[in-house]
Amino acid sequence: xxxxVYNRMAVVGFGLIGSSLARIAREKGVVGEIVAVDASEAHxxxxxxxxxxxxxxxxIAGGVAGCDLVVFATPVLAIGEAMAAAAPALSPGAxxxxxxxxxxxxxxxxxxxxxxxxxxxxxxxxxxxxHSGPDAGFAELFDGRWVILTPDAGREDAxxxxxxxxxxxxxxxxxxxxELMDVQHHDLVxxxxxxxxxxxxxxxxxxxxxxxxxxxxxxxxxxxxxxxxFTRIAASDPTMWRDIFVANKDAVLEVLGRFTExxxxxxxxxxWGEADxxxxxxxxxxxxxxxVIALGQESAEPNFGRDRGKH
Amino acid sequence: xxxxVYNRMAVVGFGLIGSSLARIAREKGVVGEIVAVDASEAHxxxxxxxxxxxxxxxxIAGGVAGCDLVVFATPVLAIGEAMAAAAPALSPGAxxxxxxxxxxxxxxxxxxxxxxxxxxxxxxxxxxxxHSGPDAGFAELFDGRWVILTPDAGREDAxxxxxxxxxxxxxxxxxxxxELMDVQHHDLVxxxxxxxxxxxxxxxxxxxxxxxxxxxxxxxxxxxxxxxxFTRIAASDPTMWRDIFVANKDAVLEVLGRFTExxxxxxxxxxWGEADxxxxxxxxxxxxxxxVIALGQESAEPNFGRDRGKH
Numbered sequence: 001x002x003x004x005v006y007n008r009m010a011v012v013g014f015g016l017i018g019s020s021l022a023r024i025a026r027e028k029g030v031v032g033e034i035v036a037v038d039a040s041e042a043h044x045x046x047x048x049x050x051x052x053x054x055x056x057x058x059x060i061a062g063g064v065a066g067c068d069l070v071v072f073a074t075p076v077l078a079i080g081e082a083m084a085a086a087a088p089a090l091s092p093g094a095x096x097x098x099x100x101x102x103x104x105x106x107x108x109x110x111x112x113x114x115x116x117x118x119x120x121x122x123x124x125x126x127x128x129x130x131h132s133g134p135d136a137g138f139a140e141l142f143d144g145r146w147v148i149l150t151p152d153a154g155r156e157d158a159x160x161x162x163x164x165x166x167x168x169x170x171x172x173x174x175x176x177x178x179e180l181m182d183v184q185h186h187d188l189v190x191x192x193x194x195x196x197x198x199x200x201x202x203x204x205x206x207x208x209x210x211x212x213x214x215x216x217x218x219x220x221x222x223x224x225x226x227x228x229x230f231t232r233i234a235a236s237d238p239t240m241w242r243d244i245f246v247a248n249k250d251a252v253l254e255v256l257g258r259f260t261e262x263x264x265x266x267x268x269x270x271x272w273g274e275a276d277x278x279x280x281x282x283x284x285x286x287x288x289x290x291x292v293i294a295l296g297q298e299s300a301e302p303n304f305g306r307d308r309g310k311h
Numbered sequence: 312x313x314x315x316v317y318n319r320m321a322v323v324g325f326g327l328i329g330s331s332l333a334r335i336a337r338e339k340g341v342v343g344e345i346v347a348v349d350a351s352e353a354h355x356x357x358x359x360x361x362x363x364x365x366x367x368x369x370x371i372a373g374g375v376a377g378c379d380l381v382v383f384a385t386p387v388l389a390i391g392e393a394m395a396a397a398a399p400a401l402s403p404g405a406x407x408x409x410x411x412x413x414x415x416x417x418x419x420x421x422x423x424x425x426x427x428x429x430x431x432x433x434x435x436x437x438x439x440x441x442h443s444g445p446d447a448g449f450a451e452l453f454d455g456r457w458v459i460l461t462p463d464a465g466r467e468d469a470x471x472x473x474x475x476x477x478x479x480x481x482x483x484x485x486x487x488x489x490e491l492m493d494v495q496h497h498d499l500v501x502x503x504x505x506x507x508x509x510x511x512x513x514x515x516x517x518x519x520x521x522x523x524x525x526x527x528x529x530x531x532x533x534x535x536x537x538x539x540x541f542t543r544i545a546a547s548d549p550t551m552w553r554d555i556f557v558a559n560k561d562a563v564l565e566v567l568g569r570f571t572e573x574x575x576x577x578x579x580x581x582x583w584g585e586a587d588x589x590x591x592x593x594x595x596x597x598x599x600x601x602x603v604i605a606l607g608q609e610s611a612e613p614n615f616g617r618d619r620g621k622h
Binding site: 101126127128129130131136138148185189195197198199200201204205206210211214218219222223225227228229230233239245252253255258259264267270271273278279282283284285286288289290292295297299302303304 | 412437441449456459499503510513530538542544550553564566577578592595597603
């Protein structure tokens with residue numbers, strides 16, 4: 001048990017991820033004190049009501065002052081501005097990280113105004129739900145999930161390496177597994193494992209609701225044949241996802257191009273009745289799910305356990 | 312409570328759907344006797360072991376003889392052949408239905424060899440999991456789900472209408488809701504709500520596992536950001552799904568064309584940084600999920616309830 005890792009943590013942007021982090025950090029005693037910073041008055045009132053932080057404020061500079069850990073948990077395009085507001089107030093030696101789903105542009109945005117005497121370590125916990133806001137968070141969100149840290153490749157000093165090790169200890173104490181990765185590689189891996197899945201889920205839900213000859217009501221009513229699965233991630237926070245596609249444009253367009261190419265080949269196989277090609281792919285994809293389950297990243301129950309209690 | 316609706320039911324193809332139907336029909340006392348017909352010796356042994364039927368056979372004609380309800384629950388391209396094998400043995404006045412996900416080609420295939428003195432009523436319960444075989448079935452599978460019947464538009468006689476009403480009573484007694492629908496319309500509705508979702512899930516899992524620069528291990532490990540959702544339906548039975556795409560080619564290619572068109576527009580919006588267009592779509596799609604949940608077709612819990620017990 002690591003005990004307390006940081007004295008005072010500020011979480012800037014106290015939504016699903018930020019509030020989950022505060023919940024688990026307090027539950028495990030990983031930080032001494034928690035400061036919640038949120039731009040929304042409604043969120044701040046709710047955070048206070050739920051008692052999720054020791055202090056709640058809308059002022060970034062005031063919130064981060066005196067903290068040895070600052071976590072930016074806003075939509076990714078807002079992180080640069082948040083860092084600029086925080087910069088003058090950051091304590092020397094503080095660790096500054098984030099939880100954004102894109103790392104290249106975010107690392108650049110943070111670096112632009114970060115003081116030289118803090119440790120900027122971009123990060124990304126691969127965890128979430130389709131819900132948003134401080135009420136949606138829960139302490140177990142990171143349990144068994146991976147957190148990818150993308151340390152600054154230009155910093156080879158021992159103090160920075162120590163700060164990275166300490167942040168890793170912090171995340172492990174919150175239940176996560178930690179991996180270090182190159183920034184560009186992170187953005188490609190996430191483009192295929194997270195950004196493209198969201199894009200095509202949003203897209204199919206849009207296509208379905210616009211389709212001539214089939215009503216929206218029918219689409220909803222008969223969704224248990226597969227469509228309903230896609231509605232979950234297509235219900236994710238619109239601002240958060242808008243920012244991700246803008247911020248990770250290049251990698252997203254690259255994997256989208258590959259996806260489209262493969263889909264055209266599949267379309268051609270259907271048109272020409274190439275049943276063997278279809279069956280080959282459909283057989284191959286089964287193994288991937290088994291792998292995901294074996295790695296503890298998915299429920300082994302049928303239908304994600306939706307029918308639990310039913311049988 | 313309807314009590315017993317049919318005296319003897321034969322289920323031809325005793326997998327996930329067939330065995331679930333047998334389980335619930337017996338539990339609710341909706342049929343007097345159940346005959347399981349399955350081509351697989353391993354399945355037959357397992358059905359006998361589990362005690363899921365009163366009689367188990369590999370012989371279609373022998374199995375359907377003396378039944379007043381025959382349900383074909385094989386992959387869709389096998390239904391025509393099964394009907395041809397059953398035809399000489401069918402009792403006059405028997406109702407013959409199926410559970411296939413495509414209705415146009417299946418209705419034609421059944422009509423080709425069906426005797427004139429039986430009632431052929433194509434059907435489709437919109438329910439399932441990614442698992443297959445007699446062990447995967449469970450009695451509650453159809454609970455609250457929709458069953459679409461596509462009665463023969465050419466038959467306007469009272470006896471046929473009565474047979475349709477009786478089959479509807481049967482399905483309701485098994486926990487389902489019943490809707491009558493035109494064959495062509497069914498195939499278009501299912502193309503968008505079930506077949507296209509499966510096709511793009513299979514496709515993205517294929518793309519991900521082939522992507523240069525990202526290993527299969529990474530794809531699995533970091534799948535909690537969205538990708539793992541797609542692996543569920545991409546783990547569905549390969550033969551079943553190969554048949555569906557071959558049998559519903561026209562409707563699938565039509566909705567796939569629309570999906571691709573929309574995806575290209577979305578790709579363009581990302582390339583040109585049209586953030587408002589992205590946010591508009593992402594906001595619109597949220598409402599569809601709320602509708603699916605309101606109609607009782609989906610769990611309202613975050614992450615499909617996967618994290619249940621976690622919080």
